Amino acid sequence: MKLFDGLESLVKRDEPLASRTWFHIGGPAEYFVEPHNVGQLGEILRRCRDNGVGVRVLGGGANLLVDDAGVKGVVIHLSGEAFRQVACSEGLLTVGAGHDMPKLVLYCVRQGWAGLECLTGIPGSVGGCVRMNAGGVFGDVGSVVEAVEVMDTDGVPFTRTRDDLVFGYRSTNVTSRLILSATLRIGEDDPHRILRQVKEIWFYKKNSQPLGQPNAGCIFKNPRGMSAGALIDQAGMKGHRVGGAWVSEKHANFILADTGARASDVLKLINSIREAVYNKFEVYLELELEVW
Ligand SMILES: Cc1cc2nc3c(=O)[nH]c(=O)nc-3n(C[C@H](O)[C@H](O)[C@H](O)COP(=O)(O)OP(=O)(O)OC[C@H]3O[C@@H](n4cnc5c(N)ncnc54)[C@H](O)[C@@H]3O)c2cc1C
Structure with a gap:
């Protein structure tokens, strides 16, 4: 066959x-x-x-x-x-991994469901956000995950529940090949209050991140107790360019890509940044970005 x-x-x-x-x-x-x-x-x-x-x-x-x-x-x-379904019961929201996270956040705001506001402005799918434990200063998705349905290479779905799940900084022990869905804990709240918070987070992101040019969010993880962006800035790498890829002037942990930029440009720039930061601070920056 x-x-x-x-x-x-x-x-x-x-x-x-x-x-x-x-x-x-x-x-x-x-x-x-x-x-x-x-x-x-x-x-x-x-x-x-x-x-x-x-x-x-x-x-x-x-x-x-x-x-x-x-x-x-x-x-x-x-x-x-089948992978984008949403079901809510008794404060638990079960969402297919293929569902768009920003759309889910807005859906929750409209329903008056609190819990996902911290994910405002974070693009991606529900599955990708669980895999990455997406979040930031306002919280992360892992803190509201009650269960995940997953599948390994044997193709048999199974469920892992809260007591067996560990979420860390941009990491999780949910390492199965596929995340099929996630069950998230939500609470009822005043839709106006939720919307206010979503707007505040959105403005914070808009002011601190470069929007409008292709990028993949933060390239490096923050080393313990330090900001990768600040290290890159202090290493003099803001605006540094390789081919069609360059370090954002607004947020030094963002690499922006011009039309026609190549993956090899981004990878060379990543190496230059790492070298500059290591030479100045003896800190090795670990990638948050996934490279295929
Ligand atoms: C403008 C911008 C701002 C961002 N801001 C933030 C931020 O504030 N905080 C933050 O944490 N991230 C941020 N990011 C990064 C990104 O939004 C998150 O990492 C998000 O979780 C990626 O989800 P995705 O579905 O796009 O995953 P992808 O990029 O498609 O994949 C990422 C990884 O997840 C795996 N994956 C995806 N879906 C599944 C699945 N169903 N089952 C198993 N594995 C899966 C992939 O195989 C890959 O290893 C930002 C990105 C951009 C472009």
């Missing part, structure tokens, strides 16, 4: 990934697969395992740099309706 026998309609060959990432950079996926349901997803994972084909998962592409040559193997995208 061939890898995708009977599932051909779900698969695109050599599908460009650049437009699916916030950086707008990178080559194609050898196989780009959009399953419609959990059954198809499980079948794809099992066939990839049995044929030794690598599997990656693309969320909203907001924390991703794809190599100029693209990626071998399968890239799964949970764009199907």
Whole structure:
């Protein structure tokens, strides 16, 4: 049996990934697969395992740099309706991993549901935000996750609950290949108060982050007790450019990409930044950005 026998309609060959990432950079996926349901997803994972084909998962592409040559193997995208469902019961919101997080935050504001305000202005999917434990000074998603439904390469879904979950700074012990959905704890509150807080966080982000040019958010994690942006700034790297990629003048932990920028430009710039910061402070900056 061939890898995708009977599932051909779900698969695109050599599908460009650049437009699916916030950086707008990178080559194609050898196989780009959009399953419609959990059954198809499980079948794809099992066939990839049995044929030794690598599997990656693309969320909203907001924390991703794809190599100029693209990626071998399968890239799964949970764009199907079945992976974007929202259900609420007794203060618990269960959301498909493919659901857009900013849309979810706004939906909660309209419903008068509090808990996700801290995720205002953070682009990406629910699955990607759980995987990255997305957040910042206002809080992170991990603090409201009660359970996650996940799937490994055997293609069998299972649930992990709060007592078994650990969330750290941009990290989690939810390491299964696929996150299918997350159950988030929410509380009822005055919609006006929630909206006020969302607006405050949005203005804070708008004033401190460069918007309007392709980027992938913060490139480096903050070293313990330090700000990566401040270190990069003090190392004199603001505005530093390699090809079509340059360090934002507004927030030094953001790399901006001009039209035509290449992944190799970004990677060289990352190395230059690391070197400059290490030479000045003897601090090695760890990537927050995922590189494929
Ligand atoms: C303008 C801007 C501002 C940002 N601000 C912040 C911020 O304030 N705080 C913050 O934390 N981040 C921030 N980010 C980064 C980004 O928004 C987060 O990392 C977000 O969680 C990425 O989600 P995604 O769906 O886009 O993931 P992707 O970029 O698509 O993928 C990231 C990782 O998650 C994995 N993944 C995605 N979906 C799944 C799934 N269903 N199952 C398993 N693994 C999965 C991918 O395989 C990959 O390893 C910002 C990015 C931008 C562009």
